[in-house]
Structures are given as structure tokens and as C-alpha cells.
Amino acid sequence: MESLRVVLMLVFVAAACGPAPDSNNNNGETPMPDASGGGGGGGDAGTDSGGGTTGTAPGGTCSCDADCADDGGNQGVCIYGVCMTKATGACASAGSQGECPTGSRCWTLDGSSVGPLCWPDCSAHTCSGTCDSDGSCAPAAQGNCDVTCGSACSCTMDAQCGNGMQCVQGDCVPDMMTGGGPGPGPGPTCTGLPVRDCTGTGCGTLVTFSPRTNAAWDDYPLNGETASNQYRSYLRKDLMMLVSYATSVVACKAQGWTSGIGGALGLGDMSEANGAIPGASIGSPGHPPGTHTNGFDIDLAYYQAGTANNRLRAICPYTSNGQDQSHCVGAPTTLDVWRHALFLGTIFESPRTRVVGVDGKAGPMLIAAIDQLCDDGWLSATACNNIALAYETTNMGNGWYYHHHHHSHISLKPASFLSNGFCLGDCANTGKALPGRDLRVHRVRAQ
């Protein structure tokens, strides 16, 4: 239990990613996560670590799960300093009652693996936190608890995270970097970069990359496309501009880095010209409903080391016993973690970035590398406070576990979409975000 078992915390994410890059069968998708499956799926739901009948009542303050009383058959649990209880099962709907004792209702917690929770009603309990718009007692913006004994708390120092882990922006993540970073930034001054943000009209128009290929990006034909018919390569103008910008930043800033091969980043599936899921026009949609529609999503290769180019290909071993596991089963040995971290960090500059999904073995390395690039001045504070990186180190049914060993997936928010929700398309959202907190998708902690 004390080993590097890491659980990724996600909200509902319907977005699974694309087909195997060298296959045309388009069947390499993860099925849609079962909407009844709960947003987090806490790994320790069967352990009664709460305070039994003698602890603090729901809504009261806590440091550890053990501080919090059970409520009937629901186990007490400490959530950022507020006692709640665990639901008896997945929330049937947002705020459902059936899984919770009277006076509490069921939601998951966005960005956490704790699983479905019974949020105390302010009308029924004394609330030590803040009452949210649902009338639930939620943790206050600065509320916290002890990450070593509470189910959902922010770490504040590496020592709290255990051996082999480090505290990055409140989350315990594996400390697996082995040096080799680029050193102090911010690196070269880059002029003539593509404009990052689309303003005015036409930002939602579906376009293609122009030119298709240059020193920064490489929109080559794949998944059955031909050079004269790249029918899977249409995306919103604002997303095209953001990716053009971020790949150009990497081409400029990282020109002297020795961590990988450098060069342009390969681009994968986007949408079809009419906004349909790639493959829909040939009767074989390559992605689940609710993702890769209307140009909000793009699959991109990883920046690589030791390969011929940065096109979509696996960055790690992904077979065991001769079977394709469709995810990394070993370290991503051909990932240029530094360039990809600079790329994703630059994508996170944009407030329009909803979420980026990567393989579960690449995610912790990228988080650590992004953190290092933040510390070293390569990435802006804006980017460093907007990291929405999703990955699953175990399959929690959120769509990221499979099929991201050869590409990462960027999803944009609609322009009018102000919340940081992570549900897109045909998925039920039973999650609450914490008031006044940055929502990060990647919350990880030692179990």
C-alpha cells in the first residue's frame, strides 16, 4: 500500500482518444465511460477510516478521516477540512438522495479520486466551510487537511507525500525526473509567433492548418487520409491558432535543447469538415460520442527522442504476454518529456484549454517536468496556475487510460463556457468543484 500506487482523480470525462495511428479500423476507442460509474471511484471505499459514531458531525472541521463521524451506514471522511460521508454507491444524479443519509446529498468531487460523497446540507448541519449554490456545505477556499490521513487534502511539502513522491501545486506526484532539464529559462526571445488567441468573429469556423506542415507542426495524412483528402483534419479556428502558437513556441524556445530530436509536432485526428467525428463519413466514427465533434478536440503526437520524427507512435512498451494492452506498460522511453512539457505548458496559457489527456505513465513525468519549467522560468505564472492535465494510472473509467500511449488529446472549452467542468458531450456530470480553488484534473496522492 505504501508503494507508488497512484490514483488519478478525474471528473467525468467523456473524451477518449483516437484510433491507433497506423490502423484504419477506427475501433481503437475506449467505450464511453458508464455514466453511472461515479466520477472518481475511490480505491479505498471499503475501508472504514472514519471516526465511527463519536467523531465530528458532517459539516464540522477535520484534519483526518478519523476525525469525522459516520452517519448511519455512511463512513466519515475529511474533505479539505470539512467532514462529509462517503456515499453508498455512485450518485444516481447530481444531488441524489438515495446513496446518502437524510440531510446530505450525493455529488462527486471534481479533481479527486475520493469517489461519490454525501455533501452535508447547510440547512441540516452546522457548516464550518461555505454554503455553495446547491445549499451544500463545501470547503472554504483556503480549507485544507492533512494529506497523510485525509481523503481529499492538498499537500504543502514533499515530506507529506512519502518516498518517491513530491508535492507539486498541492498534489503528490511521483518524483521520477532524473535531471536533464534545460536549466534556467526563459530562453530565446521569440518574434513572429502566430497569434495565440482568436478574437472577433469566425473563431468557431472549422478550418485546416495552413500551411499543412512547417518547422513547428506537421499535419500529415493518417488514419486513412490521403494527401489530397485530409478529411479528418478540420478544427475550430481558435484551436488551430492555439496549437499553431504552442508548437511554434516549442520550435523557438527549445531550439537548443538536447532532450529529443526536435522538429515539428505531428497532428492526428480533429473533426470532419462538417463537424462530425472523424470517420463518420465512412460509417466508422473513430471516437466516442461527445468528443472530436465540431472541432473542439485534437489528437497530437508526443515530442520524441530517438525516433525519426514526432509523428503519432507509441512512446513506451505497450504489450504484455504478446497482447496489445493499448496503454503504456513500461516507462515512456521515447518521450521527449521536456519539449512535451513546454508544449503542454504553453497550451495551458490559454484560459480556453479545457483539459489535456495523456497516458498514465507519461502524466506524472509531464507534471514534474512542467513544474520544473515553471520553477526555471520557461513557463508563465498564468500557465503554471492553469494545469489541467488528465491521466489515469489505473483505469478509473474516465476515458484516458487506453489509447493515449501514442498521442495526447487537447480539448477546448466553448467560449461561453465559464466553469471548469470537464464533461463534454454525452456524459452525466455529478461532480462539484470546490469554491475558490483552481480545479486541476490531475490530483494524485499516495495510497
Ligand SMILES: [Zn+2]
Ligand atoms: Zn482524441
